[in-house]
Amino acid sequence: xxxxxxxxxxxxxxxxxxxxxxxxxxxxxxxxxxxxxxxxxxxxxxxxxxxxxxxxxxxxxxxxxxxxxxxxxxxxxxxxxxxxxxxxxxxxxxxxxxxxxxxxxxxxxxxxxxxx
Amino acid sequence: xxxxxxxxxxxxxxxxxxxxxxxxxxxxxxxxxxxxxxxxxxxxxxxxxxxxxxxxxxxxxxxxxxxxxxxxxxxxxxxxxxxxxxxxxxxxxxxxxxxxxxxxxxxxx
Numbered sequence: 001x002x003x004x005x006x007x008x009x010x011x012x013x014x015x016x017x018x019x020x021x022x023x024x025x026x027x028x029x030x031x032x033x034x035x036x037x038x039x040x041x042x043x044x045x046x047x048x049x050x051x052x053x054x055x056x057x058x059x060x061x062x063x064x065x066x067x068x069x070x071x072x073x074x075x076x077x078x079x080x081x082x083x084x085x086x087x088x089x090x091x092x093x094x095x096x097x098x099x100x101x102x103x104x105x106x107x108x109x110x111x112x113x114x115x116x
Numbered sequence: 117x118x119x120x121x122x123x124x125x126x127x128x129x130x131x132x133x134x135x136x137x138x139x140x141x142x143x144x145x146x147x148x149x150x151x152x153x154x155x156x157x158x159x160x161x162x163x164x165x166x167x168x169x170x171x172x173x174x175x176x177x178x179x180x181x182x183x184x185x186x187x188x189x190x191x192x193x194x195x196x197x198x199x200x201x202x203x204x205x206x207x208x209x210x211x212x213x214x215x216x217x218x219x220x221x222x223x224x225x
Contacts, residue, residue, distance in 0.1 A: 002162075032212070043217040044160070044204070093159045102148045102167060103208045107159040 001027050004096050006108035013084055013115055020080045021111045023094030029074040030096035034105060035067075038091045050077045084115040118143045120207050122216035130224050135192040137219050139205030142186070148208040149181055149188045154218065155201045163190070163203075195223045 003026040013019050023033055033050045048058045048069050056069035068080040077096075081088055091112050095105040119142040129135040139149075148167040152160035166172045166179040166188065178191040188207075192199055202218040 034212075044215055046215075049212070091157075095160075097212070102165055103213060104148075104150060104162055104165055105206075105213055106162060107152075110159040 002098060002106045003027050004094065004106050004108040006094055006111050008111060009109060010112040011114070013113070015085055015115055016083055018080055018082045019084055019113060020078055021092055021094075021113075023077045023079070023096070023108050025075045025096040025106075028096070029099050030077075031074060031099055032097040033071060033077040034095045034097070035069060035077075035079050036093045036095065038093060038110075040091075044093070047079075081113065084113070086115045089113055089115045118146075118207070118209055118214045120205055120214050120216035122203075122205050122219045124217060125220040126222050127219055128222045128224055129195050131195055131197060133195055135195045135199065135221055135223070137190040137192075137203050137205075137221065139188045139190075139207075139216055140186055141188070141205075141207045141214075143207065143209050143214075144183075144186060146183075146186075146207045146209050149179070150206040150208070150213065151177075151179060151190045152204040152206060152215075153201045154204060160204055192221075197223045197225050199223050 005024045007022045035047045036044045048056045050056045050071040058064045071077040093110040095107040121140045150165040151163045154160040166181045172179045176193045180189045204218045205216040206213040
């Protein structure tokens with residue numbers, strides 16, 4: 001149980017284009033999902049908290065107009081990287097909080113984005 | 117500001133020995149404590165969580181919690197090379213989970 005999927009698992013895009021990443025909780029409902037970014041050999045960096053049906057809460061320093069988050073249902077959140085630049089190349093990981101649990105989060109497998 | 121501190125390592129442990137990973141936290145009101153394992157290039161996976169003082173065992177893993185000392189640890193018995201990974205400690209506060217930066221564990225064959 002508590003499986004989270006992400007799609008795509010990897011993507012290469014050209015500078016200036018937009019990329020959408022999907023995060024789905026497959027066997028549970030998640031009112032809250034989280035988006036992280038991780039650069040090589042560095043720790044997880046929380047980008048934003050996504051609540052179903054409301055606007056996402058972004059961490060300080062994360063541009064909300066560049067990283068668009070939509071959480072339209074209890075099982076799906078999307079992250080769109082707009083006007084991507086090479087410095088946006090990173091490993092993007094979503095997680096979902098188990099509703100009614102101890103606040104444990106289950107992570108998706110991650111999406112590796114390369115912007116050329 | 118809530119903080120979760122872990123020694124970054126690397127912590128090197130011979131195969132078959134006990135690996136001991138430690139974590140301290142600053143928010144005395146923290147309610148639950150989690151250990152995640154992250155292999156290189158992969159996303160974190162939940163190993164176990166604990167919310168009561170004392171020990172909690174799950175297979176080769178034991179989580180230990182001491183709320184008075186604001187200290188949580190993870191013991192891995194009979195360490196295997198496949199246990200080599202980064203271990204993240206996470207603490208639940210009012211706003212959700214706060215993650216430590218992780219300890220890099222190396223199990224030497």
